[in-house]
Amino acid sequence: MDMVLRKPKVWIALLCLLPLLRLIALGLGGGLGANPIEFITRSTGTWTLVGLLVTLSVTPLRRLTGRADLLRYRRMLGLFAFFYACLHFLTYIWLDQFFDPAAIARDIVKRPFITVGFTAFVLLIPLAATSNHAMMRRLGRRWQLLHRLIYLIAVLGVIHYLWLVKKDLTDPLIYGGILVLLLAVRLPWGVALLQTARNRRVPARS
Amino acid sequence: MLIRTPADISPSEITPPEIYRDRRRFMQGMGVLAAGAALGVAPDAGAGVKLAGVRDSAYTLDEKRTPYKDVTTYNNFYEFGTGKGDPSDRAGSLKPRPWTVKIEGEVRNPKTWDIDTLLKLAPLEDRVYRMRCVEGWSMVIPWVGFPLQELIRRAEPTGNAKYVEFVSLHDPKQMPGQRARVLDWPYVEGLRLDEAMHPLTLLAAGLYGEVLPNQNGAPIRLVVPWKYGFKSAKSIVKIRFVEKQPISSWMAAIPREYGFYSNVNPQVDHPRWSQAKERRIGEFLKRDTLMFNGYGDQVASLYRGMDLKKFF
Numbered sequence: 051m052d053m054v055l056r057k058p059k060v061w062i063a064l065l066c067l068l069p070l071l072r073l074i075a076l077g078l079g080g081g082l083g084a085n086p087i088e089f090i091t092r093s094t095g096t097w098t099l100v101g102l103l104v105t106l107s108v109t110p111l112r113r114l115t116g117r118a119d120l121l122r123y124r125r126m127l128g129l130f131a132f133f134y135a136c137l138h139f140l141t142y143i144w145l146d147q148f149f150d151p152a153a154i155a156r157d158i159v160k161r162p163f164i165t166v167g168f169t170a171f172v173l174l175i176p177l178a179a180t181s182n183h184a185m186m187r188r189l190g191r192r193w194q195l196l197h198r199l200i201y202l203i204a205v206l207g208v209i210h211y212l213w214l215v216k217k218d219l220t221d222p223l224i225y226g227g228i229l230v231l232l233l234a235v236r237l238p239w240g241v242a243l244l245q246t247a248r249n250r251r252v253p254a255r256s
Numbered sequence: 257m258l259i260r261t262p263a264d265i266s267p268s269e270i271t272p273p274e275i276y277r278d279r280r281r282f283m284q285g286m287g288v289l290a291a292g293a294a295l296g297v298a299p300d301a302g303a304g305v306k307l308a309g310v311r312d313s314a315y316t317l318d319e320k321r322t323p324y325k326d327v328t329t330y331n332n333f334y335e336f337g338t339g340k341g342d343p344s345d346r347a348g349s350l351k352p353r354p355w356t357v358k359i360e361g362e363v364r365n366p367k368t369w370d371i372d373t374l375l376k377l378a379p380l381e382d383r384v385y386r387m388r389c390v391e392g393w394s395m396v397i398p399w400v401g402f403p404l405q406e407l408i409r410r411a412e413p414t415g416n417a418k419y420v421e422f423v424s425l426h427d428p429k430q431m432p433g434q435r436a437r438v439l440d441w442p443y444v445e446g447l448r449l450d451e452a453m454h455p456l457t458l459l460a461a462g463l464y465g466e467v468l469p470n471q472n473g474a475p476i477r478l479v480v481p482w483k484y485g486f487k488s489a490k491s492i493v494k495i496r497f498v499e500k501q502p503i504s505s506w507m508a509a510i511p512r513e514y515g516f517y518s519n520v521n522p523q524v525d526h527p528r529w530s531q532a533k534e535r536r537i538g539e540f541l542k543r544d545t546l547m548f549n550g551y552g553d554q555v556a557s558l559y560r561g562m563d564l565k566k567f568f
Contacts, residue, residue, distance in 0.1 A: 083329070083330060083340070083341070084322075084325075084326035084329060084330035084340070084537050084538075085330060085340070085393060085535065085537060087535065087540075088393075088535075145540075146542075148541055148542070156530075157530070160525075160530075161528060161529060161530070162528070163528060213528065214528070216338075216390075216391065217334075217338070217438055217439070217509060217510070218334075218338035218436075218438050220338075220436075
């Protein structure tokens with residue numbers, strides 16, 4: 051037990067489960083408000099987006115700190131993002147549409163914010179399916195190419211949020227801003243910037 | 257059982273109806289005064305005070321009323337923030353007394369009404385209405401109020417009055433959400449004069465038999481049950497009679513998505529989502545949205561010959 055608790059992966063996994071545990075606790079305690087289905091939809095959607103952004107922050111953080119071991123947690127973070135995306139999708143088809151295939155199909159075709167959200171979800175599936183070591187080895191360089199889809203998925207996720215709000219764009223724009231930042235630091239000048247920041251920190255420490 | 261014969265009460269003991277009514281109004285006034293007196297301590301102490309002398313009305317529904325808690329904690333009232341819980345969390349800063357409502361524009365009797373005088377203009381009635389939000393959820397709410405036409409008749413609109421414009425309070429100190437420019441403040445809504453004169457159109461000052469909580473639009477709001485909820489302007493300070501069709505806040509904000517009429521219509525979708533179904537708060541499965549929110553028999557004639565896809 052002691053050994054298990056000392057593993058950061060266990061802690062991160064528990065942390066990632068908190069939003070779900072919170073929803074369950076609120077649900078059992080009648081704390082989901084007047085419109086529980088909307089609450090669950092919003093919450094699982096929000097945590098999918100947070101999961102995607104946290105996953106995308108691993109590489110910049112690694113460059114900033116020089117800690118290569120951070121990469122070890124990236125897969126789990128990405129899989130948790132996928133996990134919340136599945137809950138989000140399930141909430142939509144089950145609680146919101148109650149398995150009405152015609153209504154769901156119409157929504158996907160006719161409602162741009164659902165088209166975009168659905169596309170992002172579908173694109174996440176191959177990434178989750180190829181996230182293990184065996185697939186990494188089998189796909190070789192194509193693996194990295196495939197997994198660059200995450201950039202597109204995150205962009206689609208933010209657009210999905212932007213297009214669904216009635217008027218107040220504050221929240222989706224905050225997510226959008228963070229995403230732009232995380233993508234910008236991947237550009238050559240961004241990478242250089244992180245490098246400089248790191249170099250400045252390292253000598254100061256030693 | 258005790259049966260009194262008329263002789264038990266001498267005619268001199270019977271309170272004449274006019275005095276009786278005055279007394280009742282006096283008591284109503286006291287209730288409001290008490291609410292007002294409490295304002296210094298808790299700004300929305302008026303909410304929850306029982307309204308006296310409320311009459312039953314024919315406007316009731318065989319549908320389960322949405323619980324008071326949901327009606328008062330799940331609100332769209334952007335003056336206090338865009339979250340559904342923001343109004344109930346933050347509307348304490350609104351002061352519903354003293355309050356005046358200004359009647360102006362194309363009328364023979366322009367007037368500034370004190371809210372307490374205004375509320376005595378006509379008998380208050382209990383009216384249970386469906387409320388359908390443009391976002392796709394709905395409630396059943398027992399309002400207390402009187403028909404707007406009572407006020408309009410006294411204002412005597414001139415021949416030029418074709419539309420009525422409703423202006424809500426603009427005071428960022430009382431309404432902190434107005435510090436954000438989500439909409440152009442003040443909130444403005446409008447009706448065609450015949451819509452405003454319709455017997456269903458209500459000026460509401462209460463719900464569940466009690467003084468309207470701030471988050472529901474205290475001290476006085478409009479309720480137009482066959483239109484999407486945002487048409488029912490809250491915390492009204494001005495009612496203006498005009499010749500040209502007013503531009504409502506939502507029309508100004510997103511003209512492609514919100515039209516002047518905004519009648520509940522399952523056949524005309526919001527450009528971004530369907531309006532065919534709705535989730536009644538408290539229910540699991542969605543229900544079909546009814547044409548004119550189920551008030552078609554009463555209001556469909558107002559729109560005869562109009563293309564409701566065009567006049568959305």
